[in-house]
Amino acid sequence: MLYRVAILLASTGLAAPALAQSAPPQPRQSNAVHGETDEEIVITAPYVRDLDILAGKSVVAGDELVQDIRPQIGETLTRQPGVSATSFGPGASRPVLRGFQGERIRVLTDGLGSLDVSNTSADHAVTIDPLTAERIEILRGPAVLLFGSQAIGGAVNVIDRRIPRGVPEKGFHIDAIGTYGSAAEERSAGAALDVALTPNIVIHGDGSYRKSGDLRVGGYLLSPALRDEQRTIAAEEASEGHLDHAAEAIELAEGRGRLPNSATETYTLGGGIALINEGGSLGFSAGYYDSKYGVAERPGMGSHHEEEAGHEHGDVTIGMQQFRADLRAQVNVGGAFLDQIRLRAGYADYEHTEFEGAEVGTVFNSQAFEGRLELVQADRGGWRGVVGLQGFTRDFDAVGAEAFVPPNVTDQYGLFTLQEIELGRIGLEASGRYEHSAVRSDQVRLGIEADSPVGSVARNFDILSGALGLSYALASDVKIGITGSRAVRAPSGEELFSNGPHIATQAYEVGNPNFSTEKSWGLELYARGKAGPIRFQLSGYATWFDDYIYENETALERDELPVFQYYQTNARYYGLEGELSATLLRTEGGIVVEGRLVGDYVNAELEDGSAVPRIPPLRVLGGLSAKAGPFGTSVEVEHVTRQDRVAAFETPTEDFTLVNASLSWHPFGNHQETVLILSANNLFDVDARRHASFTKDFVPLAGRDIRVAARISF
Numbered sequence: 001m002l003y004r005v006a007i008l009l010a011s012t013g014l015a016a017p018a019l020a021q022s023a024p025p026q027p028r029q030s031n032a033v034h035g036e037t038d039e040e041i042v043i044t045a046p047y048v049r050d051l052d053i054l055a056g057k058s059v060v061a062g063d064e065l066v067q068d069i070r071p072q073i074g075e076t077l078t079r080q081p082g083v084s085a086t087s088f089g090p091g092a093s094r095p096v097l098r099g100f101q102g103e104r105i106r107v108l109t110d111g112l113g114s115l116d117v118s119n120t121s122a123d124h125a126v127t128i129d130p131l132t133a134e135r136i137e138i139l140r141g142p143a144v145l146l147f148g149s150q151a152i153g154g155a156v157n158v159i160d161r162r163i164p165r166g167v168p169e170k171g172f173h174i175d176a177i178g179t180y181g182s183a184a185e186e187r188s189a190g191a192a193l194d195v196a197l198t199p200n201i202v203i204h205g206d207g208s209y210r211k212s213g214d215l216r217v218g219g220y221l222l223s224p225a226l227r228d229e230q231r232t233i234a235a236e237e238a239s240e241g242h243l244d245h246a247a248e249a250i251e252l253a254e255g256r257g258r259l260p261n262s263a264t265e266t267y268t269l270g271g272g273i274a275l276i277n278e279g280g281s282l283g284f285s286a287g288y289y290d291s292k293y294g295v296a297e298r299p300g301m302g303s304h305h306e307e308e309a310g311h312e313h314g315d316v317t318i319g320m321q322q323f324r325a326d327l328r329a330q331v332n333v334g335g336a337f338l339d340q341i342r343l344r345a346g347y348a349d350y351e352h353t354e355f356e357g358a359e360v361g362t363v364f365n366s367q368a369f370e371g372r373l374e375l376v377q378a379d380r381g382g383w384r385g386v387v388g389l390q391g392f393t394r395d396f397d398a399v400g401a402e403a404f405v406p407p408n409v410t411d412q413y414g415l416f417t418l419q420e421i422e423l424g425r426i427g428l429e430a431s432g433r434y435e436h437s438a439v440r441s442d443q444v445r446l447g448i449e450a451d452s453p454v455g456s457v458a459r460n461f462d463i464l465s466g467a468l469g470l471s472y473a474l475a476s477d478v479k480i481g482i483t484g485s486r487a488v489r490a491p492s493g494e495e496l497f498s499n500g501p502h503i504a505t506q507a508y509e510v511g512n513p514n515f516s517t518e519k520s521w522g523l524e525l526y527a528r529g530k531a532g533p534i535r536f537q538l539s540g541y542a543t544w545f546d547d548y549i550y551e552n553e554t555a556l557e558r559d560e561l562p563v564f565q566y567y568q569t570n571a572r573y574y575g576l577e578g579e580l581s582a583t584l585l586r587t588e589g590g591i592v593v594e595g596r597l598v599g600d601y602v603n604a605e606l607e608d609g610s611a612v613p614r615i616p617p618l619r620v621l622g623g624l625s626a627k628a629g630p631f632g633t634s635v636e637v638e639h640v641t642r643q644d645r646v647a648a649f650e651t652p653t654e655d656f657t658l659v660n661a662s663l664s665w666h667p668f669g670n671h672q673e674t675v676l677i678l679s680a681n682n683l684f685d686v687d688a689r690r691h692a693s694f695t696k697d698f699v700p701l702a703g704r705d706i707r708v709a710a711r712i713s714f
Contacts, residue, residue, distance in 0.1 A: 058083075058579070061135035063632075066711045067662060067677050069130045069179060071186070071210055071264055073107065073156065076130045079638075080138055081537075082154075082577035082600045084616040087693040087701065090184060090215050091264040091293020091318065092125040094118050096692045097140055098541070098575055099602035099615045100153025103492050103549075108147065108157040115348035115368040116322060117396070119150065120405070120494045122694045123504035124352065127289040127322040129268045131177055131190030131208040133158045140539070140577075145433050145465050146416045148390065149489045152520065163283035163328045164194055164202040164274040171196045175673075176712045183681075183705035184262070186212035204272040204285070211265045214258040214294075218703030219687025221255040225651040226299055226697045252299050259699065261294035261315040272326075280331040280340075289322045296699050298506045314357015316503055324348040339378040345371040354402075354504050361503045362400035369393050385419035396493060404500035404509045406443035408493035412436065427481070429469035437461045437490035444513055445499040457513045459496060463488035467522075478529035485522040491515040495549050495566050501559045505694065508561040509551070515568050519546040533586075538578035545571040548606070552613045553649040570607035576600065584624075593626045596636070603645075613650055614692045617643035632664040643691040653691040659683045673713035681705040 058080045060068065070076045074085030074093030084096040097105055107114045107126050116127040130136070140154040147155050176191040190208030197203060220227060234249035267290050274283030295316040324346060331341040352364040374388040391414070397407040414435040421428045440458035465488050471481035498511035521544045528537035548571035556563040577600035585593035598621040604612035623636025642655040662679035666672060682688065685704040689696040 057140070058138040059135060060138070062673070063664060063675055063677065065130075065133065065135065066177060066675060066709050067664075067679055067707075069177070069188075069709065071130075071188075071212065071266065073126050073128055073130055073136070073158065077136065077138060077156065079598070079621065081579045081598045082140060082539075082575075083138060084619075084690055084692045086122045087690040087699065088122040088695050089259075089293065089296055089699050090212060090262050091291065091295075092118075092123050094122070094126055095138075095154075095156050096616065097138070097154035097156075098577070098600075099573060099604055099612070099692075101614070101692060103150055103495065104153035104489070106144070106147055106151040106155040108155055109346075110159055110163070110326070110328065110344065111147070111157060112326070112344050112346045112370050112372065113148070113368075113392070115324060115346060115366075115370060115394075116320075116350055117352060117364060117366055120492070121502065121505060123295060123318065123502075125291055125293065125318070125320060127291075127320070127324075127348075127350070128158050129190070129208050129210070129266060129289065130158070131179075131188060131210065132160050132162070132192065132206050132268060132270070134161055135159050145467065145485070145487055146388075146418055146431060148392070148412070148414065149433070149435050149437070149463060149465060149487070150492075152487045152489050152518075160206070161192060161194060162204055162206060162270050162285040162287060163272045163326060164204050164276070165281070167196050167199065167202055167276055168194050174712070174714055177710065179707065179709040181212070181702075181705050181707045182216075183702040184212040184215045184264075186210065190268075200275055200277045202274050202276060204270075204274075206270045207268060209267045211263075213263050214260060215262045216258050216703050217256075217687070217700040218682055218685040219256065219700065220253075221257075221259060221698060221700065222253065222299060223651060223689065223697040224654070227253045230299060259296055261317070262296055262699075264291070264293040266291040266293075274328075278332070280329070282329045283327070285326045287324045287326075289324070290320070292317065292319045294318075295504050296695060298695070298698055314355075314359070316361075316506075317355045318352065318504060319355065320350070320352040322348055322350045335378060337378055337380070338375060340374075340376040342374040342376060343372070345369070354400075356503055360400065362398055362403045365397045365399070367395045382422035383419070385417065387417045388415075390414040390416065402501045402503050404502040405494055405498050406441045406445070408439060408441035408497055410493055411438045412490075425473040427469075427471040427473075427479075429471070429483075430467070432466040433464070435463050435465075435490070437463065439490070439493050439496060441493065441497045444497055446513070457497070459491075459513070461490035461517050463490060463517055475529070475531075478527070478531060480527045481525070483522075483524045483526075485520075485524075487520050487522065489518045491518065491549055495551075498566065501561055505564075506561060507553075507564045508558045510563060510565045512566055512568070515549060515566070516547050518549050518568075520544060520548075533583035534580070535582070536578070536580045538576075540574075540576050542574040543572065545573075550606075550612060552647050555649070571604065571612055573602060573604040573612075575602035589628075591626065591628045593624065596623045596625070597621070611645045611647050611650075613647040614694070615643070615645070616690070616692050617641045617653070617655075627670075630666040630669055632666075633662065635659070635661045640688070651697055653689050653696060654687070656686050656688040657684075658686065658688060673711060675711050677707075677709045679707045679709070681707065 068076050072093035074095045077083045077095055078085050082098050086094045118124045118126040137157040144151040144155040173194040178189040188210035192206035194204050230249045230253035234246040237246035270287030272285030326346045329343040347369045350366040354361045370392045372390045374386050377385045392412040394410045398405050416433040418431040438460045442456045444457045446454050467485035469483040471479050473479050495511050496513045498509040501508050524541040526539040547568050549568050551566050554563045554565050579598050581596045584595050601618045602615050604615045618641040621638040625634035638658045644652040660681045664677045666675050668674050682704050688701040
């Protein structure tokens with residue numbers, strides 16, 4: 001691991017002596033149509049003012065972030081256009097963008113990957129606590145390939161202040177946030193402190209803690225399909241005279257209330273220091289993440305092989321820890337061609353243990369490093385851009401009788417560029433990325449009948465991706481555009497080498513070491529801007545895949561677990577997403593009433609015409625909000641339609657409607673970030689399930705949840 005990190009350090013220019021200088025942060029602006037700010041916030045890439053090629057972007061910050069904070073980043077973002085979540089359970093939920101999840105979505109912290117293993121399996125949590133976030137940026141579209149081929153479906157970037165970006169005006173700055181949620185008796189608190197030691201040196205410290213009990217749901221614990229299955233089992237057991245087993249099945253079918261084994265406990269600690277002056281900035285940080293959470297059991301599964309061996313079956317829980325160290329540097333060159341040099345690097349040591357009762361099932365270890373060097377061009381008559389290098393290495397190891405993935409090593413090196421030219425009302429954009437990816441393992445098993453490794457497999461991939469965009473300004477605040485892209489993704493170690501039982505997902509997972517690269521052509525049309533009191537963004541997109549990789553259940557069983565296999569075939573996606581907000585009333589007395597409408601739809605099918613698994617259905621969300629001085633209120637209705645276009649062995653998901661309401665108070669005025677929010681979510685306590693979830697048939701969403709959130713900032 002150390003020698004690969006050294007190579008990556010050299011390749012990303014980490015030793016460049018000029019990086020001992022530093023820079024104050026550049027102002028950013030946001031075009032999130034529902035926000036209260038006129039700033040434009042762009043994902044760690046302020047080298048282009050508009051980034052039209054990023055046709056879909058949303059920003060969650062301020063009061064909206066405080067109100068929407070949940071234990072996992074996926075659940076925090078589900079009110080945004082085009083966003084769903086994996087919703088594996090309260091302890092693990094990753095974002096789903098435009099129907100894409102896992103290896104096609106990058107979750108970043110300040111522009112670098114989270115360096116965990118959340119992309120490898122839905123039961124693995126993201127090691128980023130939303131409590132420590134300053135804002136969260138969501139990007140969709142082809143330009144996110146600048147952040148790696150795994151961002152083919154989009155990227156989520158969590159921005160914190162662990163490495164300070166500026167000097168506090170008063171010499172110090174404190175942020176504290178606390179929340180309570182009734183559905184899981186969730187209690188959480190987080191705080192961050194920035195202190196200026198000198199006019200140019202700032203230190204930072206932060207920490208957070210969250211604890212929740214078993215989640216209370218709004219209806220039955222099991223979906224209609226699983227309830228019918230349990231009733232059938234009960235009838236069969238009763239006919240054979242097994243009345244105890246029949247009663248157990250009926251109890252499962254009629255189960256309501258709290259979701260067993262869904263409690264969570266998480267804490268984080270972090271600190272950083274930065275030198276900031278007119279020449280640039282140089283900062284370092286270190287952080288620790290620790291989380292324990294339960295995994296709800298699929299009815300009738302259990303660990304039969306353990307029971308047969310004479311062991312008592314226990315609940316499956318997961319304990320994970322990550323230590324992470326980061327560096328960020330910026331040099332303001334101010335030259336005629338080169339304006340800035342930016343560097344980001346991060347290293348993480350990660351451990352993830354899956355317990356079955358008190359016994360250790362599998363231990364996952366990962367040491368990962370990522371580095372990124374950007375050379376930002378000066379604006380030369382409307383032409384601006386960036387050229388950069390990116391490197392990533394991960395040494396992954398799984399130890400235990402139920403280690404479904406053998407030890408494997410991934411190395412990636414990339415070269416990327418983004419260029420933009422403005423010609424009056426017309427904007428031209430081009431992005432490109434070359435990436436070399438090497439994945440290898442010395443303990444590969446071939447086929448689900450193999451009981452022992454057959455030897456080493458090493459795969460090398462050279463991939464080239466690119467995008468072109470054209471935009472036109474209809475007016476000063478209204479822009480339309482079109483982008484086309486060619487994207488290529490190398491298969492991951494999990495997609496290549498998986499072959500074994502996974503107790504947390506309660507499945508036997510099988511990959512294929514012969515997979516080729518996944519290739520796609522994409523086209524997107526968009527319009528965004530504002531006209532009077534109306535603000536909008538609308539996107540329509542289509543993607544055509546060759547050799548698309550996906551995982552789905554089969555009719556097979558091994559070790560009394562259903563076999564989930566990775567396949568490769570052609571596929572196509574198309575969809576729409578949009579957001580519209582408008583100021584409906586503004587009085588001289590300061591009363592402001594606004595409306596918001598969000599909608600998204602994805603249709604995805606494989607080459608044979610069958611559905612791609614776990615694609616979210618049509619969703620529409622509408623709401624009204626009002627403000628009067630320091631007080632605010634809102635109500636919204638979200639309707640998710642039934643998803644009955646399903647893959648083989650996948651069950652339909654019923655439609656549901658959620659009604660939410662909130663009250664807010666800024667005790668020191670709207671110009672201050674201090675706020676108290678009382679909200680009620682799923683007011684009518686309905687049964688709701690996300691179709692994108694592997695566990696949706698036995699892990700519903702929260703029932704009625706009364707939440708209190710407070711943020712103090714000074």
